[in-house]
Amino acid sequence: ELGREVYEHAARTAQLGAAIESVVSDRLSDISGVLRLSSPPSIADTLLTPLVIAFQKRYPNVRIQILVTDRHVDHIADGVDLVLRVGALRDSSLVARRLIAYRHRLVATPDYLRGSKPPKEPRDLLGHRLLTFSQWKPESVWNFVHRNGRGKETLTFQPHFSINDFAGLAPALLTCGGIGELPPLVRPDLVREGKLVEVMPHWHLQTFNLSLVHLGNRHISKPCRLFKDFAIQMAPSQFPDLPE
Incomplete structure (x- = not known):
């Protein structure tokens, strides 16, 4: 009798878990919008483009625009959501999340x-x-x-x-x-x-940090948050043998 009660409880929990997963998947497939990224030229093809391709396979309704430049990017003036930046921050209004560390x-x-x-x-x-x-x-x-x-x-x-x-x-x-x-x-x-x-x-x-940078005093969109989390998770797997 006790086993039957435990089994019924577990079955209801499993059904609830499946329902939650289904709802979340439906919501994620509906994510859309425009995401604007910037990167230095030297890593646009080996790091950023593969990340973007993989991200759009998961979220096909998100459109992505990339600005490749070696100059300092102004998030507001250039209208950029996330910047891949090498080295330390010079602006205290920015928030950085490290993707990978590597040495030349x-x-x-x-x-x-x-x-x-x-x-x-x-x-x-x-x-x-x-x-x-x-x-x-x-x-x-x-x-x-x-x-x-x-x-x-x-x-x-x-x-x-x-x-x-x-x-x-x-x-x-x-x-x-x-x-x-x-x-x-x-x-x-x-x-x-x-x-x-x-x-x-x-x-x-020298060892360098490569980070994703965004403005800390502004609301960031859902595609922006999702890409940031996705890049933090996926970037190390793209370069598993970085020199230490």
Whole structure:
């Protein structure tokens, strides 16, 4: 008799759970609106576009507009809901949720390393052709921390090739030869397939946080909230082997 009562109670609970799930699914399928996003050029194709495609499969009635730019985005003036931003916030009115953390790597082609003496210490890099991201400056600086956490070195140099777009740096490393700095979010297939290999893996470059940023003093729409939660959940799975 006690077992029968427990069974009937459980059956009613299961039916209620199924009903709730059905209602929630119906509501989610009705979500619509316009979501405006912004991203730096270097991660628009490898991170943001795959996230948006997966999100729209789940919420097909949400229309999405993307502004790809390397300038500082004004949420109000540009009419942007969410911005993918690298580094710390400069505005206290903004709210940031971290998606992933990653460090840049020094990389080169295996052919280049076979034809030259591979560097072991940061100062050894001065004997190599160096390629770097730069905002139109004659000198570049790389700050290194040894993986043991104790050693630190700073290298100041005049690059053989510089460009203010990491996406443009990758093909230069492949075709021109040399050693350069590349974020793991840019052309991750090149390292995965062995076309580029990490140089001096025991010396680490700076670590960055990639965050989703929105205004903290304004109401955000339901598509905006859903995309934020979706991106926080999905972004790490897109890059499971980020260098630490």
